[in-house]
Amino acid sequence: MKTIHFLFKDKNKTPWISLGILLFLFLVPVSSYSQTEAESKEVEISVEEIKEKPDYSSLPKNPRKATILSAILPGAGQVYNNKAWKAPLIYAGFMADIYFINFNNKRYQTFRTALFAFDDGDRSQFPSLNREALVRNVDYWRQNRDSTILLLLAIYALNLVDANVDAHLSGFDISDDIAMKIEPNVGTFAASGTSMGLTLKFQFK
Structure with a gap:
C-alpha cells in the first residue's frame, strides 16, 4: 500500500x-x-556618441586658433582674422569698464565706512543722512560695482565670440562677383489696375 x-x-x-x-x-x-x-x-x-572633430581646413582662418588667441590676449584673435581695427574697441571697452568698477567701489567703500562710523556715534561724514539712507547708498554702490564686474566678463566673452564668428565667416564670399540691385517693379495686380513695388535682384558673375 x-x-x-x-x-x-x-x-x-x-x-x-x-x-x-x-x-x-x-x-x-x-x-x-x-x-x-x-x-x-x-x-x-x-559608436554614435563618438563625434568627429570639425574640419576647418577649408577656411582661410581657423576658428579654434582665433578663439584661443583672444582667450590668451584679448584682441589677438581679431588681429589674426585681419580685423585689427576691432582690438582698440575691445580695449576701450575694458578701460571704460575698469574705470567704472573703481568709481563704484570707491563710493561703496565711502558709504560703508560712513555707516560703520554712524553705528559708532560719528555722524560727521554725512550729517544729513540717517542710517537707512546710508544703508541704501551702500547697497546701491555695491550693486553698481558688481554689475560693472559682470560687464567686464561679458566684454571678455564677446571678444571670444567675435573672434570665433569672424574666423567662421572668413570663407564667406564677399567678392565683387556678387552684386545686389534694387529696382522698381510695375505689375498687373488685377484686371482693373496695376501694382507698384520693388524688386531685389542678386547677380552672380
Whole structure:
C-alpha cells in the first residue's frame, strides 16, 4: 500500500518537473539573446556618441586658433582674422569698464565706512543722512560695482565670440562677383489696375 502511494506521488510530480525543464530551456536562450542584443545596442550607441572633430581646413582662418588667441590676449584673435581695427574697441571697452568698477567701489567703500562710523556715534561724514539712507547708498554702490564686474566678463566673452564668428565667416564670399540691385517693379495686380513695388535682384558673375 505504501509502495502504490509513493508511485502515485511521483506521477504527480513528473509533469511539474517536465514543465520546469521546458521553461529553463526556453528562458536561457532568450536571456542570452537579450543580453547579446543589449550589448550590441550599447556598442551602436557608443559608436554614435563618438563625434568627429570639425574640419576647418577649408577656411582661410581657423576658428579654434582665433578663439584661443583672444582667450590668451584679448584682441589677438581679431588681429589674426585681419580685423585689427576691432582690438582698440575691445580695449576701450575694458578701460571704460575698469574705470567704472573703481568709481563704484570707491563710493561703496565711502558709504560703508560712513555707516560703520554712524553705528559708532560719528555722524560727521554725512550729517544729513540717517542710517537707512546710508544703508541704501551702500547697497546701491555695491550693486553698481558688481554689475560693472559682470560687464567686464561679458566684454571678455564677446571678444571670444567675435573672434570665433569672424574666423567662421572668413570663407564667406564677399567678392565683387556678387552684386545686389534694387529696382522698381510695375505689375498687373488685377484686371482693373496695376501694382507698384520693388524688386531685389542678386547677380552672380
